Each structure stands twice: as C-alpha cells, then as structure tokens.
Amino acid sequence: CSSLTNNHQQITEHQNITERTQKLNALSDWKIKGKMGIISPKERHSLTLNWHYQGDKKRQMLNLTTVLGIQVFTLESVNNMHVINVDGERYQSPDLNTLLASLTGFTLPTHAMTFWLKGLPYLANDKITYNETTQLPQTLTSYSDEKKWFIKYGGYQQVNQYQLATKFTIKQGNITIKINVHQWDVTSND
Amino acid sequence: LPLNEPTSVIEKPNNEAQIVKSSLMKKLAKLEYFTANFNQQVLDGDGNELQNALGTLAVKKPNLVYWKTAEPDESLIVSDGATLWFFDPFVEQVSAYLLEKALLNTPILLLTSSDPALWQHYSVSSMDENNYLIHANDNNAQVKTLELRFKKNSNDLNSFTIVDATGQLSLFKLSQFDEKNVPESALFTFKIPEGVELDDQR
16 A cells, blocks of 8 residues: 655756646645644634545544644544544534534634645635746635635645645635644655 | 541542652752753654654743743743743744643643642652652643653653643653753743734733
C-alpha cells in the first residue's frame, strides 16, 4: 500500500499548471503537522495543528493542541459522520459546517481547505492567480458558503512529486487564519 | 459543646500518600533553581507524535519560570512571581494570567514553590524514590498528572511528563541540567514587545 513520506526539498524544476493540478487532484491521502493561528477582533489563538486526511477512505483526523501539549479540539470523520471533542464534550453530526459553527463561533471551512491547502480550487468559480516565473499559486479567492475567502500562499517546497506551499494566510471578513506547515506527509507512488 | 474538627477516616489523607508527598516536597526543597534545555514530544492517545519541540527552561524559587520554545515555532512563558505571561509571536499576542489562578492548570509551577496551600490541590504517588507521579485532585483540571523523573538519587530532573484529561501526553526530556549557576533575574521579567496585543485575563 502507499506509504506516507515527508522528505521536503527545495523546488528545482517547475511543473506547468495543468501537470501540477493533475498530480494534486490525485493526491487524496496526506498529513500536515504545523501551527495554526486564528486572529479575530475578539480573540487570538495559536495551536499546534495535526491533520490526517484520507480522501479515498473518506476519513480524516484533525487535532488542535496547545504549546504545553494539552488537547483543545479534535475532529474525526468517518464517511459522512463527524465527531468533535472539545472542552471535554463529544458532539456528533453529519453536517460538519453547522457543527463547527455552533462550537467555535465561526466556520472553519475544513472541506474547502482540503482543496485550498493543495492550491486547488474548491468551487468551480474559485479564482487562482499564479506566479509568472514559478507557475505556482500565489492567491486564491473563493465565495464558499456565500462568504468571501482570500488565501495567500508561500514557502513552496518539493515534497516527493508534489509542489506544496507551507505558509498560508486565509482571510474572511475580519478573521485571519494563519497556517505554518512544518511537515507535509504525502503518498509517494513508488 | 463545641465539636472539635471531625477527622473521619475518609478525610484524613492516607498516611502513605502523605509520606510520599513530603518526600517529594523535601527533594524539591533542595532545588532552589535550575536551568535546562528540553526536547518536548507530544503524543496523542494512540501514541502518534503530534509535536516535537526544542527549548530552554529556567526555574527559580519562589514562583519564577522562564519557558522558551525555540523550534519549530517560537513561544515564551514567563512567571515573574505575580503574573504568568504567555507570549505567542505567531499571532502577535501575549496573554497575562494571575499566577495563583494559573497554578491549577500548570502543575509544573509546583517546581517553583513549596507553599503547602498550593500543594494541597495535588496528591503524590511514587514508583520509586526517583520517580513521582503528581495527580490533580480537582478532576476538571486540564492537566491530570505530572510525572517527575530524577536522576538516580539526585535532585537533577531527567524528564517530566504532563498527561491531559484526554490522555494526550507531553514528554519533556531535559539536558544540560544546571542547578549550580543562578539563572539571571532578567529571564523572569517580561516586557510587552512593540505591536503585540495584550490579552489580559487578570
């Protein structure tokens, strides 16, 4: 079976957009280890982010933990059932967005993010701008959930056959989500 | 007829635990201050590694802590004896808590104080005289246990492990443990940097 590997290198050769998009569309099993910051007018939080997404098995596990190692939030999805553990309580629902909004006060667009983090559009009318020289996504604008999301990409690295960003800022209204990926684990088709 | 203090069996802390607790407190009483480097590994309930961080820790009695995580991301925790400062450059914010309020959820502060009023919130069990397990008596404390592992018959700490209410574990392996040189007092003061948001929880 395909194993997850995580050797990051500098990008040496450039992929054209269609080639890159094709490869990333086929990447359905990945894992992220990094840090996520949420900045809103009321409060700011910064947590260690661990996210293991297995598209073809329709499973995901997302964990948010403090710098001291104390778990703050987990989301576990199997098929279309989502279970969230937060503040010692367990919540379950097939409708992830409403569940997230009811618990966190704002919608973390986790499903859309599984596309955005790879630099792929989620909705057909998501608009991506590409860097002329590297041909890599620089910004993405989306109207997911009737809200305007603006994403900036940076820190691209070669992770196996994929070219993936490691620095993201996702802005929606007065909320900014900052993600700093320390390690991408991706399926290598060896 | 005034009743004197009813000491029924349940209330009286069982003797064995009391002995273990005072032996730990005696051991820690000898640790006036120390500095060390740490390698922090966070594991989820199934043992998957969630985080691997490097940093330095300095502690000085009473109630002074300097806890700097350097890799992979910078963050800083300072107790100046009155306020516990949590500074996170990633979101350009520092949170300030009253030290006594923070003590319950950061048992590591037990290393900085031999105040019995603080210790009464915790009970102590021990596997042997080098390993102690501190349990929070308050069962909705975020941190369930703090395990302290000392080098063989010495006051030098080898490691400490925090287990949270969900069973997630944070293991801090210490190196370059120095209990000889007094940490500089400048470590234990915190000045809010330019442009950083203050989240004052005091």
